[in-house]
Amino acid sequence: MEIMNSGSSQPLYLQLKEHLKRQIDTGELKPGDRILSEAGLVKKYNLSRVTVRRAIEELVKAGYLIKIQGKGTFVSQVAEFEAVKNIRSFTKICQMQGHDTIADVRRAELTEGTEELCSFLNLSPGSQVMLIERVRKVDGVPVVLEKNYFHPFCEFLKMEDLTGSLYEILIEKYHIFPSKKGLNKVEIANVNKEEAKLLKITEGMAVIKNHVHVYDENDNPVHVVEELVRVDQPEIFKYYL
Template sequence: MASTPPLYQQIQQHLLDKIHSGEWQSNHQIPPEEQLARDFGVSRMTANKAIRDLVQKGYLTRQPGLGTFVTDRKAESSLVEVYNIAEEVRSRGHRHSSEVLIREVIEADDEVALRLGVRLGSRVFHTLIIHLENEVPIQLESRFVNPRWVPDYLETDFTRHTPNEVLVAACPITDVEHIVEAVLPDAQAAESLAIDMESPCLSMIRRTWSGEQLISYARLLHPGSRYKLRSSLHLQAS
């Protein structure tokens, strides 16, 4: 027989259920410790531990004199790292899934040829994939891959493995280039991301190299209301 979770974990699960269901949105003020202690028939110390742990995990934030609030936990990616979006989502305790919209071989047009460093009209692989976090779209990934370096790319089951995983396994990534800008989605992108065409988005152009070889060019589109980008830099003291 399964053991009953400790009381503080029961309180935590209650709070997380409210957050994950969307009933409590970002910046929502949660009930005070005294009320939680009364509702669950526990000591204030137990309620305090439940809240404190969720603060440490980034779900809640305390504001002295005001109370405790739900944190803005937008999906977050690093600007200086090549990340696996599935691992990123799972690191937040959420479920990653994906929908493959396009899987094809195309002839490189002017833009793709320039970005991918191939001749105009060259044969390249293209995929268009929606990445979801707890069933909510957070990224539309349009990726072009040089088949010379990743010949089995299109044979991948992208519902089980992300393009990032495939590229890293085939060619260790040594260099990355990011270009980020704010854009409005076109009709297809808005439909794929379940947003309207007036919703601001973050667009990231990413190119990845393995040694001297340019492996991949991707256009990553994120709903601005669900995503943020982070950058950190360590500077040596002079």
């Protein structure tokens, strides 16, 4: 049994927070790993549940951990992204792990933008935006249902092979560099019948719902991405975290 130093001037929750953070920073806990439950940490470190919960909440807020209802608490890929700043795409992350990816393209077309999309892309209300909707697969398993919204000048993307890395096309062919995340909303959602069919899961199953604003290196808006991500297969789910 490991015990925090109760005689230290540093609060116990901070000691636990720093201890877990060190394990993440050194690679002892890797991206996608599930950490011990609150009860497990209470027993291992001889701490109260309140202390453990506060330490976990601090690490979640800092982006080191992510909590998934019914699944547990996992190490995120924040540190890995920081260490490899030029690798940001889902495709590259999976390739780093030795897995194949491909996308089934459902739509690549102009569509009317919402008020939020038009505002982000600096368009007049009601303007058209370029929509690319895909089902992303890892080793043949559908993992992510995504919708990407671009400025209408990106209509040229309709002519591209969108089954691979979208970012690779943007960077290498058009010199558009998605570099920064702005608004990033993450929540748990339940898939409807159509979404479940596309992801090959049961209707109503819980998934991660992610909504992200992406900018280039000069803080110009690049696109908005909306994703539904499966969490029922940890060996695949960890590549997203």
